[in-house]
Amino acid sequence: xxxxxxxxxxxxxxxxxxxxxxxxxxxxxxxxxxxxxxxxxxxxxxxxxxxxxxxxxxxxxxxxxxxxxxxxxxxxxxxxxxxxxxxxxxxxxxxxxxxxxxxxxxxxxxxxxxxxxxxxxxxxxxxxxxxxxxxxxxxxxxxxxxxxxxxxxxxxxxxxxxxxxxxxxxxxxxxxxxxxxxxxxxxxxxxxxxxxxxxxxxxxxxxxxxxxxxxxxxxxxxxxxxxxxxxxxxxxxxxxxxxxxxxxxxxxxxxxxxxxxxxxxxxxxxxxxxxxxxxxxxxxxxxxxxxxxxxxxxxxxxxxxxxxxxxxxxxxxxxxxxxxxxxxxxxxxxxxxxxxxxxxxxxxxxxxxxxxxxxxx
Amino acid sequence: xxxxxxxxxxxxxxxxxxxxxxxxxxxxxxxxxxxxxxxxxxxxxxxxxxxxxxxxxxxxxxxxxxxxxxxxxxxxxxxxxxxxxxxxxxxxxxxxxxxxxxxxxxxxxxxxxxxxxxxxxxxxxxxxxxxxxxxxxxxxxxxxxxxxxxxxxxxxxxxxxxxxxxxxxxxxxxxxxxxxxxxxxxxxxxxxxxxxxxxxxxxxxxxxxxxxxxxxxxxxxxxxxxxxxxxxxxxxxxxxxxxxxxxxxxxxxxxxxxxxxxxxxxxxxxxxxxxxxxxxxxxxxxxxxxxxxxxxxxxxxxxxxxxxxxxxxxxxxxxxxxxxxxxxxxxxxxxxxxxxxxxxxxxxxxxxxxxxxxxxx
Numbered sequence: 206x207x208x209x210x211x212x213x214x215x216x217x218x219x220x221x222x223x224x225x226x227x228x229x230x231x232x233x234x235x236x237x238x239x240x241x242x243x244x245x246x247x248x249x250x251x252x253x254x255x256x257x258x259x260x261x262x263x264x265x266x267x268x269x270x271x272x273x274x275x276x277x278x279x280x281x282x283x284x285x286x287x288x289x290x291x292x293x294x295x296x297x298x299x300x301x302x303x304x305x306x307x308x309x310x311x312x313x314x315x316x317x318x319x320x321x322x323x324x325x326x327x328x329x330x331x332x333x334x335x336x337x338x339x340x341x342x343x344x345x346x347x348x349x350x351x352x353x354x355x356x357x358x359x360x361x362x363x364x365x366x367x368x369x370x371x372x373x374x375x376x377x378x379x380x381x382x383x384x385x386x387x388x389x390x391x392x393x394x395x396x397x398x399x400x401x402x403x404x405x406x407x408x409x410x411x412x413x414x415x416x417x418x419x420x421x422x423x424x425x426x427x428x429x430x431x432x433x434x435x436x437x438x439x440x441x442x443x444x445x446x447x448x449x450x451x452x453x454x455x456x457x458x459x460x461x462x463x464x465x466x467x468x469x470x471x472x473x474x475x476x477x478x479x480x481x482x483x484x485x486x487x488x489x490x491x492x493x494x495x496x497x498x499x500x501x502x503x504x505x506x507x508x509x510x511x512x513x514x515x516x517x518x519x520x521x522x523x524x525x526x527x528x529x530x531x532x533x534x535x536x537x538x539x540x541x542x543x544x545x546x547x548x549x550x551x552x553x554x555x556x557x558x559x560x561x562x563x564x565x566x
Numbered sequence: 567x568x569x570x571x572x573x574x575x576x577x578x579x580x581x582x583x584x585x586x587x588x589x590x591x592x593x594x595x596x597x598x599x600x601x602x603x604x605x606x607x608x609x610x611x612x613x614x615x616x617x618x619x620x621x622x623x624x625x626x627x628x629x630x631x632x633x634x635x636x637x638x639x640x641x642x643x644x645x646x647x648x649x650x651x652x653x654x655x656x657x658x659x660x661x662x663x664x665x666x667x668x669x670x671x672x673x674x675x676x677x678x679x680x681x682x683x684x685x686x687x688x689x690x691x692x693x694x695x696x697x698x699x700x701x702x703x704x705x706x707x708x709x710x711x712x713x714x715x716x717x718x719x720x721x722x723x724x725x726x727x728x729x730x731x732x733x734x735x736x737x738x739x740x741x742x743x744x745x746x747x748x749x750x751x752x753x754x755x756x757x758x759x760x761x762x763x764x765x766x767x768x769x770x771x772x773x774x775x776x777x778x779x780x781x782x783x784x785x786x787x788x789x790x791x792x793x794x795x796x797x798x799x800x801x802x803x804x805x806x807x808x809x810x811x812x813x814x815x816x817x818x819x820x821x822x823x824x825x826x827x828x829x830x831x832x833x834x835x836x837x838x839x840x841x842x843x844x845x846x847x848x849x850x851x852x853x854x855x856x857x858x859x860x861x862x863x864x865x866x867x868x869x870x871x872x873x874x875x876x877x878x879x880x881x882x883x884x885x886x887x888x889x890x891x892x893x894x895x896x897x898x899x900x901x902x903x904x905x906x907x908x909x910x911x912x913x914x915x916x917x918x919x920x921x922x923x924x925x926x927x
Contacts, residue, residue: 323680
C-alpha cells in the first residue's frame, strides 16, 4: 500500500493505492470527520462486483450507506442527471451529515465531483476509482465536469476530493480495452516527466496487461505522485504547469471529436495524439530517432492503436480548431525534447501538424 | 461616487456605488482585462429601462454586447434555466473572450453568478445590481445559487465577481415594495454592526423612501463596506464571522417557506424575523426596552410589516426546523446585545422562540 499526499493547504488530501484495500476505506473516511451518511454514486456493473465489500467496510465504521445507480455511459455526465441525482440526495440528506463517494471510472468521478461541488455550495466527497484511467489521472486533482448537448465537459468546477482511494484489485476485472486506455495515460506520465517509469513500462508492460498486483500498485502509485506534484503547483490551470498533462490530448481530443466519440476511447485517441506530438517533435529536431522509436514501440506493444482508421485528416484538423484549449484561435501543443522533458509550442504552422497527422494513416 | 475595495487576495475586487454612473461601466471593465464580449443576463423590464445606456457604455469601450432575457421571477433561478442559458452562451462564445454581466436584482445575480462559476469551470463576471436588496447585499460576496424543485438555493457556488457596479439611479424606478424589501437589509446592517447607520436611518428613512440620490448613495456605500468587511474575514462561511449576516434571516426564511414564498417578499420576512430575534434578545435580557423600541419603531416607520398574517406559528416553527442552516438538528440564532452588537445563540429552548413569535400575531 502506498500513500501519496497532495498538498494544497486547507484542501490537502491523501491518495491511497494498494491491492485489496477496499475493506479499509471505512476507517480512512472515519478519520476525516466529514459526516455520517455515505451517498455512493456508481453504476450497476461496479455495484454488482464490489458493492458488498464497500458497504461492509463503511457500515463497520458506523456509516449509513445509500447507493445511487447511474448509466454506465457518457450519458451519465449530463446536466439532467445532475438535477436528478441532487433531487434524490435531498430526500436522503435528513441529518445534514451527508458526503458523496464516487465509485467507478472517470464518468462517475466527474459527475459525482461536480454534484459535490454545487450541492449546498459544496459538500465533501471521496474518489474511489475503479478503472486504471481514473486511478492514475481523472480522480486526482479536482477537475470535475459534465456535458452539454453542445459539447463535452463545458460545465464543471475545480473541487478537490477529501481522499482518493485506489484499490488496484478492481482493475483485475476491467475489460482489456479499458485497461489499455488507462495505460496510455501511464505511458504519457513516463514520456512527459519520468524516464525511469518509461523504462519500467518497456520492461513490464506484459505484467500490467496480465494484471499482476505489485506491478499495478507500482504504476498507480508512481503516476499518482506525478499527477499530485503537478496539481500542487497549478491547482486551477492558471500557471501553465498543468499544461504538460495535455501531452497527446489536444490532437487526441480532436480525434475523439472527429470520430463523434465513437470508434476511439480516450486512451486510444491519446495514444494516437502522443504519436503525432512525437512526430512533430522529431520534425522540429527536438528529439532524435531513438526516442521516437522507443515511444512508438512501447505504445504498439501494449496493443494501443498506432494508425488512424475511418477518419480523414481534414476532419481532425477542423475538430482541433474547435478545441476549448485554444485561446484566441492560437494553437498550443505540448511537445517533447526527450523522454521525460516537455516543451510547449505555440502557433505551430498548420502544415507541420498536418504532415505529422498523415503519418498516422 | 464611492469605491469600496473587497480584499480577498487574488480574488479582490471593487464595489463602485453612485448616481448615474452606468455610462462609466465600459471604462471600468476595460481596466480589468477580462475579455471582449459582454454577455448580459437580464430581464425585459430592466432591459427596456436601462439597456440603452448600458449598451452604449460598453460599445464605446470596445466590447461586443449580447443581451439574454430571463423571466422576471424566482423561476429564472432553475437548473433548467442554467442549461438553457449556457447552451446559448456556447453559440455566442466564438472568440473565447466572453464574460458575463448580471444586470438586475438578486435572482439574476444568483443565476448569472452560478452560470459564470460553472461554465468552462469558471469565467469572469460583473455584478450590476439594480435593486436595493442586490446593491447592499446579494451582489457582494460571491454567494450564488439556483433552486431545485425540492428547495430554494440548494445548488450553488462561492464565486466572486470581478466588479460590483451599483448605479443608485436604477432604484428610482423600483416599485415601493421592493425598495422597502431592500431597506430591511439596510436596517439589518445598522442593527448588527453600525449604530451610526441606524441613527442615520432613523433620521433619513423618509428621504430614502423618496429616493433622494445622495441618501441612496450613502446607504449603498455604507452597507457595501460592512458586507465587504464581513466577507473579507469569512469568504466561505467557514469561520462563523459571516453568520451575523443571518440576523433576522433564520426566522425570516421560515416565514417565507411557511407562506410558500408567496405573501411575503424576502425583506418583509426578514423584517419580521428581526423583530422576533429582537424580542428573544429582550426576553433573554440581552437588550433593554429602549433598544427594542427603537428597532420596532424604525421598521414600522418604513412601512415594513410588523405583524404576521395568514400564517400560524406552528407552520413557521416547522419550516424553521427544515432550514439548511441547522447543523445536526441544533438551532442557531443571531441575537443582539444592543444596536450594533450581535450574539450567536445555540440550542435555544423552542418555547422562547415560540413566545417571541406569538407577539407577531
